[in-house]
Amino acid sequence: MSLKKTVLCVGCTVIDFVTINASFPEEDSDRRCLDGYWQRGGNASNVSTVLQVLGARVEFFGMLSRADGFRVLLEDLRKRDIGVRYCPQTDKDPPFSSVILAQDTGSRTIVHCNKNYPYVTAEDFKRIDLSAFGWVHFEARCPTETIKMIQAVVDYRSKCGDELIISLDFETLYEENLNLCDLCDYVVLSKDLALKKGWKAAQEACLGLERDLIQHRPAIICPWGSDGAGCLDSNKNYRDMGAYKANKIVDTLGAGDSFMAGFIYATLYRLYSLSDAVDFANQVASHKITNFGYDHIT
Numbered sequence: 001m002s003l004k005k006t007v008l009c010v011g012c013t014v015i016d017f018v019t020i021n022a023s024f025p026e027e028d029s030d031r032r033c034l035d036g037y038w039q040r041g042g043n044a045s046n047v048s049t050v051l052q053v054l055g056a057r058v059e060f061f062g063m064l065s066r067a068d069g070f071r072v073l074l075e076d077l078r079k080r081d082i083g084v085r086y087c088p089q090t091d092k093d094p095p096f097s098s099v100i101l102a103q104d105t106g107s108r109t110i111v112h113c114n115k116n117y118p119y120v121t122a123e124d125f126k127r128i129d130l131s132a133f134g135w136v137h138f139e140a141r142c143p144t145e146t147i148k149m150i151q152a153v154v155d156y157r158s159k160c161g162d163e164l165i166i167s168l169d170f171e172t173l174y175e176e177n178l179n180l181c182d183l184c185d186y187v188v189l190s191k192d193l194a195l196k197k198g199w200k201a202a203q204e205a206c207l208g209l210e211r212d213l214i215q216h217r218p219a220i221i222c223p224w225g226s227d228g229a230g231c232l233d234s235n236k237n238y239r240d241m242g243a244y245k246a247n248k249i250v251d252t253l254g255a256g257d258s259f260m261a262g263f264i265y266a267t268l269y270r271l272y273s274l275s276d277a278v279d280f281a282n283q284v285a286s287h288k289i290t291n292f293g294y295d296h297i298t
Protein backbone atom coordinates (compact mmCIF):
# COMPACT_ATOMS: atom_id res chain seq x y z
CA MET A 1 0.00 0.00 0.00
CA SER A 2 1.25 3.45 -0.91
CA LEU A 3 2.92 5.62 1.72
CA LYS A 4 2.05 8.68 -0.31
CA LYS A 5 -1.31 9.94 0.76
CA THR A 6 -2.12 12.83 -1.55
CA VAL A 7 -5.08 12.16 -3.83
CA LEU A 8 -5.28 13.68 -7.30
CA CYS A 9 -8.89 14.17 -8.44
CA VAL A 10 -9.32 14.65 -12.20
CA GLY A 11 -12.58 16.04 -13.57
CA CYS A 12 -15.01 18.95 -13.45
CA THR A 13 -15.74 21.84 -11.17
CA VAL A 14 -18.99 23.75 -11.66
CA ILE A 15 -21.18 26.26 -9.81
CA ASP A 16 -24.23 24.70 -8.15
CA PHE A 17 -27.12 27.14 -7.61
CA VAL A 18 -29.21 25.38 -5.01
CA THR A 19 -32.76 26.23 -3.92
CA ILE A 20 -34.43 24.54 -0.97
CA ASN A 21 -38.11 23.92 -1.64
CA ALA A 22 -40.91 22.46 0.47
CA SER A 23 -41.89 20.37 -2.56
CA PHE A 24 -40.93 20.11 -6.21
CA PRO A 25 -42.37 23.15 -8.11
CA GLU A 26 -45.19 22.89 -10.60
CA GLU A 27 -44.25 23.64 -14.19
CA ASP A 28 -44.83 27.30 -15.18
CA SER A 29 -45.51 28.37 -11.59
CA ASP A 30 -43.95 31.38 -9.83
CA ARG A 31 -43.03 30.60 -6.26
CA ARG A 32 -40.57 31.43 -3.50
CA CYS A 33 -38.15 28.89 -2.17
CA LEU A 34 -37.42 28.38 1.54
CA ASP A 35 -33.75 29.23 1.16
CA GLY A 36 -30.88 28.93 -1.26
CA TYR A 37 -27.15 29.17 -1.74
CA TRP A 38 -24.47 28.49 -4.29
CA GLN A 39 -21.55 26.15 -3.80
CA ARG A 40 -18.71 24.61 -5.75
CA GLY A 41 -19.93 21.39 -7.35
CA GLY A 42 -19.01 18.87 -10.02
CA ASN A 43 -18.15 15.23 -9.38
CA ALA A 44 -14.35 15.30 -8.96
CA SER A 45 -14.63 18.70 -7.31
CA ASN A 46 -17.08 17.35 -4.70
CA VAL A 47 -14.93 14.28 -4.15
CA SER A 48 -12.01 16.67 -3.46
CA THR A 49 -14.10 18.63 -0.96
CA VAL A 50 -15.26 15.60 1.00
CA LEU A 51 -11.78 14.05 1.01
CA GLN A 52 -10.42 17.29 2.42
CA VAL A 53 -13.18 17.49 5.04
CA LEU A 54 -12.35 13.90 6.08
CA GLY A 55 -8.72 14.94 6.57
CA ALA A 56 -7.04 13.82 3.33
CA ARG A 57 -4.56 15.84 1.28
CA VAL A 58 -6.03 16.62 -2.12
CA GLU A 59 -5.08 18.17 -5.44
CA PHE A 60 -7.75 18.93 -8.04
CA PHE A 61 -6.99 18.75 -11.76
CA GLY A 62 -9.65 20.21 -14.03
CA MET A 63 -10.25 23.15 -16.35
CA LEU A 64 -10.32 26.47 -14.46
CA SER A 65 -11.70 29.70 -15.90
CA ARG A 66 -10.50 33.31 -15.86
CA ALA A 67 -14.15 34.49 -16.07
CA ASP A 68 -15.36 36.66 -13.15
CA GLY A 69 -18.01 34.15 -12.10
CA PHE A 70 -15.36 31.50 -11.53
CA ARG A 71 -13.55 33.50 -8.84
CA VAL A 72 -15.85 32.18 -6.13
CA LEU A 73 -14.85 28.63 -7.04
CA LEU A 74 -11.15 29.48 -6.91
CA GLU A 75 -11.59 31.15 -3.53
CA ASP A 76 -13.36 28.10 -2.17
CA LEU A 77 -10.62 25.77 -3.43
CA ARG A 78 -7.98 28.04 -1.88
CA LYS A 79 -9.87 28.34 1.41
CA ARG A 80 -10.07 24.56 1.67
CA ASP A 81 -6.42 24.09 0.76
CA ILE A 82 -7.24 21.96 -2.29
CA GLY A 83 -4.28 22.27 -4.67
CA VAL A 84 -4.88 23.44 -8.24
CA ARG A 85 -1.31 24.05 -9.40
CA TYR A 86 -1.49 21.84 -12.52
CA CYS A 87 -4.87 23.09 -13.76
CA PRO A 88 -5.05 24.77 -17.18
CA GLN A 89 -7.26 27.86 -17.64
CA THR A 90 -9.73 29.08 -20.22
CA ASP A 91 -11.58 32.38 -20.76
CA LYS A 92 -14.90 30.56 -21.19
CA ASP A 93 -17.74 30.96 -18.71
CA PRO A 94 -17.84 28.15 -16.16
CA PRO A 95 -20.47 25.41 -16.32
CA PHE A 96 -23.25 25.58 -13.76
CA SER A 97 -26.18 23.57 -12.43
CA SER A 98 -29.59 24.63 -11.17
CA VAL A 99 -30.39 22.31 -8.31
CA ILE A 100 -33.85 21.93 -6.80
CA LEU A 101 -33.94 20.27 -3.38
CA ALA A 102 -37.44 19.08 -2.42
CA GLN A 103 -37.79 18.65 1.35
CA ASP A 104 -40.91 16.45 1.27
CA THR A 105 -39.38 13.69 -0.87
CA GLY A 106 -35.65 14.35 -0.32
CA SER A 107 -35.09 14.51 -4.07
CA ARG A 108 -32.40 16.61 -5.71
CA THR A 109 -33.08 17.58 -9.31
CA ILE A 110 -30.07 18.80 -11.30
CA VAL A 111 -30.31 20.78 -14.53
CA HIS A 112 -26.76 21.11 -15.78
CA CYS A 113 -25.51 23.67 -18.30
CA ASN A 114 -22.09 22.88 -19.74
CA LYS A 115 -21.88 25.22 -22.77
CA ASN A 116 -19.17 23.04 -24.34
CA TYR A 117 -16.77 24.02 -21.61
CA PRO A 118 -13.36 22.48 -22.45
CA TYR A 119 -12.17 19.40 -20.58
CA VAL A 120 -8.57 18.82 -19.49
CA THR A 121 -6.44 16.98 -22.05
CA ALA A 122 -3.80 14.26 -21.90
CA GLU A 123 -1.30 16.94 -22.98
CA ASP A 124 -2.20 19.04 -19.89
CA PHE A 125 -1.92 15.91 -17.74
CA LYS A 126 1.72 15.36 -18.82
CA ARG A 127 2.79 18.37 -16.73
CA ILE A 128 1.80 16.63 -13.48
CA ASP A 129 4.54 15.21 -11.28
CA LEU A 130 2.88 11.89 -10.43
CA SER A 131 5.54 11.01 -7.85
CA ALA A 132 3.69 13.23 -5.34
CA PHE A 133 0.53 11.12 -5.33
CA GLY A 134 -0.72 7.88 -3.82
CA TRP A 135 -4.06 7.78 -5.64
CA VAL A 136 -5.42 9.21 -8.90
CA HIS A 137 -9.18 9.42 -9.26
CA PHE A 138 -10.85 10.01 -12.64
CA GLU A 139 -14.35 10.80 -13.85
CA ALA A 140 -15.39 8.62 -16.80
CA ARG A 141 -15.77 11.66 -19.03
CA CYS A 142 -14.22 12.61 -22.34
CA PRO A 143 -13.09 9.00 -22.93
CA THR A 144 -10.54 9.70 -25.70
CA GLU A 145 -8.51 12.00 -23.43
CA THR A 146 -9.18 10.19 -20.16
CA ILE A 147 -7.92 6.86 -21.48
CA LYS A 148 -4.60 8.51 -22.38
CA MET A 149 -4.37 10.08 -18.90
CA ILE A 150 -5.07 6.74 -17.19
CA GLN A 151 -2.55 5.02 -19.47
CA ALA A 152 0.04 7.64 -18.46
CA VAL A 153 -0.50 6.71 -14.80
CA VAL A 154 -0.23 2.99 -15.61
CA ASP A 155 3.00 3.62 -17.57
CA TYR A 156 4.43 5.76 -14.77
CA ARG A 157 3.60 3.06 -12.26
CA SER A 158 5.33 0.28 -14.16
CA LYS A 159 8.37 2.46 -14.96
CA CYS A 160 8.92 3.80 -11.44
CA GLY A 161 7.59 0.88 -9.41
CA ASP A 162 5.55 3.35 -7.38
CA GLU A 163 2.27 2.20 -5.90
CA LEU A 164 -0.30 4.53 -7.33
CA ILE A 165 -3.94 3.52 -7.08
CA ILE A 166 -6.32 4.39 -9.92
CA SER A 167 -10.08 4.76 -9.48
CA LEU A 168 -12.86 5.63 -11.88
CA ASP A 169 -16.26 7.21 -11.25
CA PHE A 170 -18.38 5.59 -13.99
CA GLU A 171 -21.65 7.53 -14.42
CA THR A 172 -22.16 8.07 -18.15
CA LEU A 173 -21.49 6.77 -21.67
CA TYR A 174 -21.28 3.07 -20.89
CA GLU A 175 -19.92 1.70 -24.17
CA GLU A 176 -17.52 4.59 -24.72
CA ASN A 177 -15.97 4.34 -21.26
CA LEU A 178 -15.76 0.54 -20.92
CA ASN A 179 -12.12 0.25 -21.94
CA LEU A 180 -11.12 2.78 -19.25
CA CYS A 181 -12.28 0.32 -16.57
CA ASP A 182 -9.74 -2.35 -17.52
CA LEU A 183 -6.87 -0.01 -16.59
CA CYS A 184 -8.20 0.85 -13.12
CA ASP A 185 -7.91 -0.70 -9.67
CA TYR A 186 -11.41 0.41 -8.58
CA VAL A 187 -14.45 1.28 -10.65
CA VAL A 188 -17.51 2.80 -9.00
CA LEU A 189 -20.52 2.24 -11.26
CA SER A 190 -23.46 4.56 -10.60
CA LYS A 191 -26.94 3.20 -9.93
CA ASP A 192 -28.39 5.46 -12.66
CA LEU A 193 -26.07 4.04 -15.30
CA ALA A 194 -26.69 0.49 -14.07
CA LEU A 195 -30.46 1.03 -14.32
CA LYS A 196 -30.02 2.34 -17.89
CA LYS A 197 -28.30 -0.97 -18.67
CA GLY A 198 -31.35 -2.79 -17.28
CA TRP A 199 -29.59 -4.08 -14.14
CA LYS A 200 -32.01 -4.06 -11.23
CA ALA A 201 -29.71 -4.52 -8.24
CA ALA A 202 -26.10 -3.87 -7.23
CA GLN A 203 -25.05 -7.52 -7.63
CA GLU A 204 -26.49 -7.76 -11.13
CA ALA A 205 -24.75 -4.49 -12.01
CA CYS A 206 -21.32 -5.54 -10.66
CA LEU A 207 -21.49 -8.91 -12.45
CA GLY A 208 -22.85 -7.30 -15.63
CA LEU A 209 -20.00 -4.81 -15.84
CA GLU A 210 -17.44 -7.49 -15.01
CA ARG A 211 -18.75 -9.62 -17.89
CA ASP A 212 -18.33 -6.72 -20.31
CA LEU A 213 -14.68 -6.11 -19.41
CA ILE A 214 -11.90 -7.72 -21.36
CA GLN A 215 -9.22 -8.10 -18.70
CA HIS A 216 -11.50 -8.28 -15.61
CA ARG A 217 -8.94 -6.36 -13.51
CA PRO A 218 -10.68 -3.81 -11.31
CA ALA A 219 -12.70 -4.26 -8.17
CA ILE A 220 -16.23 -3.05 -8.99
CA ILE A 221 -18.36 -1.13 -6.54
CA CYS A 222 -21.97 -0.17 -7.10
CA PRO A 223 -23.79 2.09 -4.62
CA TRP A 224 -27.53 1.42 -4.61
CA GLY A 225 -29.06 4.33 -2.67
CA SER A 226 -31.00 3.31 0.43
CA ASP A 227 -30.12 -0.37 -0.25
CA GLY A 228 -26.43 0.24 0.49
CA ALA A 229 -23.82 -0.91 -2.02
CA GLY A 230 -22.39 -4.02 -3.61
CA CYS A 231 -18.75 -4.82 -4.29
CA LEU A 232 -17.02 -7.43 -6.42
CA ASP A 233 -13.31 -7.95 -5.80
CA SER A 234 -10.82 -8.86 -8.52
CA ASN A 235 -11.19 -12.57 -7.57
CA LYS A 236 -14.91 -12.25 -8.32
CA ASN A 237 -16.10 -12.50 -4.70
CA TYR A 238 -19.27 -10.46 -4.32
CA ARG A 239 -20.57 -8.82 -1.13
CA ASP A 240 -23.61 -6.70 -0.35
CA MET A 241 -22.93 -4.00 2.23
CA GLY A 242 -26.13 -2.76 3.89
CA ALA A 243 -27.04 0.91 4.11
CA TYR A 244 -27.00 3.08 7.21
CA LYS A 245 -30.40 4.65 7.66
CA ALA A 246 -30.11 8.43 7.92
CA ASN A 247 -32.14 9.89 10.81
CA LYS A 248 -33.31 12.67 8.44
CA ILE A 249 -32.96 13.40 4.73
CA VAL A 250 -32.08 17.04 4.13
CA ASP A 251 -29.80 17.29 1.10
CA THR A 252 -29.01 14.39 -1.25
CA LEU A 253 -26.95 16.50 -3.69
CA GLY A 254 -23.47 14.98 -3.96
CA ALA A 255 -24.29 11.86 -1.91
CA GLY A 256 -22.64 9.69 -4.59
CA ASP A 257 -19.54 11.91 -4.62
CA SER A 258 -19.40 11.65 -0.82
CA PHE A 259 -19.59 7.85 -1.10
CA MET A 260 -16.67 7.95 -3.56
CA ALA A 261 -14.58 10.16 -1.25
CA GLY A 262 -15.36 7.94 1.76
CA PHE A 263 -14.24 4.89 -0.19
CA ILE A 264 -10.94 6.49 -1.26
CA TYR A 265 -10.27 7.81 2.24
CA ALA A 266 -10.97 4.46 3.93
CA THR A 267 -8.78 2.54 1.47
CA LEU A 268 -5.83 4.93 1.33
CA TYR A 269 -5.78 6.38 4.85
CA ARG A 270 -7.24 3.60 6.95
CA LEU A 271 -6.02 0.67 4.81
CA TYR A 272 -9.47 -0.94 5.02
CA SER A 273 -10.36 -4.04 3.01
CA LEU A 274 -12.68 -3.62 0.02
CA SER A 275 -15.87 -4.46 1.94
CA ASP A 276 -14.89 -2.40 5.00
CA ALA A 277 -14.08 0.58 2.76
CA VAL A 278 -17.50 0.23 1.08
CA ASP A 279 -19.11 0.07 4.52
CA PHE A 280 -17.30 3.28 5.52
CA ALA A 281 -18.38 4.91 2.23
CA ASN A 282 -21.99 3.96 3.03
CA GLN A 283 -21.64 5.67 6.41
CA VAL A 284 -20.21 8.84 4.86
CA ALA A 285 -23.00 8.98 2.22
CA SER A 286 -25.77 8.46 4.77
CA HIS A 287 -24.29 11.11 7.06
CA LYS A 288 -23.88 13.55 4.17
CA ILE A 289 -27.60 13.65 3.43
CA THR A 290 -28.52 14.71 6.99
CA ASN A 291 -27.36 18.30 6.39
CA PHE A 292 -26.70 20.80 3.60
CA GLY A 293 -23.37 20.88 1.80
CA TYR A 294 -20.33 18.92 2.94
CA ASP A 295 -18.84 20.65 5.97
CA HIS A 296 -20.72 18.55 8.53
CA ILE A 297 -19.00 15.36 7.29
CA THR A 298 -16.03 14.72 9.54
Ligand code: FRU
Pocket residue numbers: 014015016040041042043044046096097110112253254255256257
Ligand atom coordinates in the same frame (compact mmCIF):
# COMPACT_ATOMS: atom_id res chain seq x y z
C1 FRU B 1 -23.45 16.08 -7.99
C2 FRU B 1 -22.84 16.98 -9.06
C3 FRU B 1 -23.20 18.43 -8.85
C4 FRU B 1 -23.11 18.97 -10.24
C5 FRU B 1 -23.55 17.81 -11.10
C6 FRU B 1 -22.79 17.72 -12.38
O1 FRU B 1 -22.99 14.76 -8.13
O2 FRU B 1 -21.44 16.84 -9.09
O3 FRU B 1 -22.39 19.07 -7.90
O4 FRU B 1 -23.91 20.06 -10.45
O5 FRU B 1 -23.36 16.65 -10.34
O6 FRU B 1 -23.27 16.67 -13.16
